[in-house]
Amino acid sequence: MNNFFALALVVIASTALAEEVELRGQLIQGGMVWGQVAPGTRVILEDDTVQVADNGIFAMGFDRDAPAKMTLKLCVSDDQCEARVLDIEQRHYDIQRIEGVPQKTVTPPASVLERIRREAALVREARAEFLYRQDFTKAFVWPLQGPITGVFGSQRVYNGSPGRPHYGVDVAGPVGAVVTSPADGVVTLTHDDMFYSGGTLIIDHGQGISSTFIHLSKILVKDGQEITQGQPIAEVGATGRATGPHLDWRMNWFGKRLDPQLLVGDMSAPNPPLQD
Known part of the structure; x- marks a missing residue:
């Protein structure tokens, strides 16, 4: 099975704010994940705004030295946000x-x-x-x-x-x-x-x-x-x-x-x- 299509994590549970969002990919240094949110939802990884397509699909990645904890936030307005900490697997490099x-x-x-x-x-x-x-x-x-x-x-x-x-x-x-x-x-x-x-x-x-x-x-x-x-x-x-x-x-x-x-x-x- 292709590693990329393994389910990485359910990051936002069903709430009044957003439906359940799944990230597909790997939460690891060097990894890439993608997911889908309701149109109009803002996605923020740490301090970076993640660009979201009109159909709600977004992609993001974790570079070589990404920290062990990163915060992903979904917002439908400035004062309506849901945040979850992502655990990023750390790697040893040769x-x-x-x-x-x-x-x-x-x-x-x-x-x-x-x-x-x-x-x-x-x-x-x-x-x-x-x-x-x-x-x-x-x-x-x-x-x-x-x-x-x-x-x-x-x-x-x-x-x-x-x-x-x-x-x-x-x-x-x-x-x-x-x-x-x-x-x-x-x-x-x-x-x-x-x-x-x-x-x-x-x-x-x-x-x-x-x-x-x-x-x-x-x-x-x-x-x-x-x-x-x-x-x-x-x-x-x-x-x-x-x-x-x-x-x-x-x-x-x-x-x-x-x-x-x-x-x-x-x-x-x-x-x-x-x-x-």
Whole structure:
């Protein structure tokens, strides 16, 4: 069974304020959940207002370092709210040491800093979009089959210098291996050569939930293109800051980093058949 569709928690019991609301997904660091409320209900996670679609469906996520307790609040008016504390499972992250990365990508020269800032802004802009799609409510599948060589949340040390945590799952594969879309969506960013991530592709699955694929050797889709699950979207590469060919698949809820592995089943299990 796909982990994503396990019931996470009943957060609001039936009251005069709101009907019972279920969150589907996992209450865990790196997890994503979604639910549905009565139209017009405001949803607030801690101090962040969660955008709700016209049909009441909302999505939200918990980043790598989310605290153990978070408050979810539903409001039908400023003075009519129901709150419940969510217990967020805490995780232990591995430390990975990687040698042989070109030193200029570990400590980039001043001459490329403006390029890095410009590319980071493009990615932030693509992830900040709110599209009224709800592709995230369906099961995700692996975009590539192969050995997993990197996991979400691990701290990487490049050439002895601590780097940022790894925010995706790495799947090894030869250059040119076809990458397929893990879910329906729309392309919001394509870039052939970013400094850190090389060939980069972002697909939006709706309401802030997006997939990012990096280190690609070739991108097979275009900005604005509608994508279906299982459709070829790119080819594996070793571009950007990579020591060998692999796919780095990342997921976000807007700026929050999510763990793609929590949304897919065991890689040894076959993907469900595609619908014609």
